[in-house]
Amino acid sequence: MTHQIAQTRRSFLAAAGALALSTGAGLAMPRKYGLTASASSVGFIYTLSGAAQKGTMPVLKADIRIDSDNLTKSFVDVSVSVAKARTGLIFATDALKSPEVLDAEHFPTIRFISTRVTLGAGGRISEGASLTGNLTVRGVTRPVTFQAAVYRPAGSSADDLDNLQVRLKGAISRAAFGATGYADLVADRIDLDIQAAVSAA
Numbered sequence: 001m002t003h004q005i006a007q008t009r010r011s012f013l014a015a016a017g018a019l020a021l022s023t024g025a026g027l028a029m030p031r032k033y034g035l036t037a038s039a040s041s042v043g044f045i046y047t048l049s050g051a052a053q054k055g056t057m058p059v060l061k062a063d064i065r066i067d068s069d070n071l072t073k074s075f076v077d078v079s080v081s082v083a084k085a086r087t088g089l090i091f092a093t094d095a096l097k098s099p100e101v102l103d104a105e106h107f108p109t110i111r112f113i114s115t116r117v118t119l120g121a122g123g124r125i126s127e128g129a130s131l132t133g134n135l136t137v138r139g140v141t142r143p144v145t146f147q148a149a150v151y152r153p154a155g156s157s158a159d160d161l162d163n164l165q166v167r168l169k170g171a172i173s174r175a176a177f178g179a180t181g182y183a184d185l186v187a188d189r190i191d192l193d194i195q196a197a198v199s200a201a
Contacts, residue, residue, distance in 0.1 A: 033198035047187035055087035100181025
């Protein structure tokens with residue numbers, strides 16, 4: 001486990017370093033990445049009767065563009081399926097999709113479109129980055145901010161940015177989007193963990 005964590009960290013730092021070097025070179029153009037749907041998902045954690053529970057939603061599509069000449073101009077547009085959400089508890093899954101919560105019949109997708117990328121103090125992803133944008137749930141759009149990270153596959157060369165893993169983590173209030181059902185059983189805060197495997201188009 002320790003070796004795996006160290007290897008993942010090295011892959012992240014190498015990808016961040018390669019992006020930083022490209023920025024310094026000033027030669028890069030915005031690069032579009034396509035989604036590998038089978039290796040991408042949105043994980044979420046909700047609190048049911050005081051106990052943390054997990055669920056997932058598949059990513060339907062993603063438009064990810066990384067501008068290594070100016071990382072702050074990178075862009076993410078991700079849509080996920082509410083209709084295919086799973087919680088591991090049948091009654092919780094049904095409640096999640098119900099009109100009182102996400103109303104999957106009328107709003108079958110959730111969409112996030114980025115508006116701003118903020119890098120760490122040194123202008124590097126490895127020093128921390130955040131992605132601010134508009135999240136649309138149940139037809140309601142609110143600004144949200146995710147912590148962002150970019151990884152490349154273990155074993156790939158440091159300058160190989162053809163295949164990447166993008167991860168976004170954050171939390172939202174479900175009430176802010178009108179998903180107020182079952183408030184006596186389910187807490188308002190929902191933690192999100194978006195993982196997208198992408199390949200250069």
